[in-house]
Amino acid sequence: xxxxxxxxxxxxxxxxxxxxxxxxxxxxxxxxxxxxxxxxxxxxxxxxxxxxxxxxxxxxxxxxxxxxxxxxxxxxxxxxxxxxxxxxxxxxxxxxxxxxxxxxxxxxxxxxxxxxxxxxxxxxxxxxxxx
Numbered sequence: 543x544x545x546x547x548x549x550x551x552x553x554x555x556x557x558x559x560x561x562x563x564x565x566x567x568x569x570x571x572x573x574x575x576x577x578x579x580x581x582x583x584x585x586x587x588x589x590x591x592x593x594x595x596x597x598x599x600x601x602x603x604x605x606x607x608x609x610x611x612x613x614x615x616x617x618x619x620x621x622x623x624x625x626x627x628x629x630x631x632x633x634x635x636x637x638x639x640x641x642x643x644x645x646x647x648x649x650x651x652x653x654x655x656x657x658x659x660x661x662x663x664x665x666x667x668x669x670x671x672x673x
Contacts, residue, residue, distance in 0.1 A: 583621055583622075590611055615662075620659055623655040630651045631651065631652075634647045
């Protein structure tokens with residue numbers, strides 16, 4: 543087999559037939575878009591919380607009976623926990639070297655993030671639709 547000097551692949555990569563999975567740029571762009579959305583949602587959520595500081599309980603409940611604050615809060619929680627889980631996955635991929643331990647850590651983190659999101663969304667929706 544002739545040596546291909548125009549290839550960017552390593553000799554072992556050529557031998558194994560490995561190469562780009564062709565999803566890196568798409569995942570990178572998706573993460574950046576989600577991060578930008580989280581930044582906007584964070585500003586809106588903080589603005590909502592600041593507007594409710596010192597408000598009586600009844601006013602806070604009345605605010606969360608309106609669809610806007612409920613949708614904002616649920617979206618914020620979803621993007622927040624997705625972002626956190628993805629960030630931890632990056633850390634695990636860099637610093638956990640055992641395959642099984644890495645898969646377990648990533649899976650456990652995603653399960654915890656999902657559980658926290660569901661608990662938060664449930665609490666907001668319980669207020670919105672009356673408990």
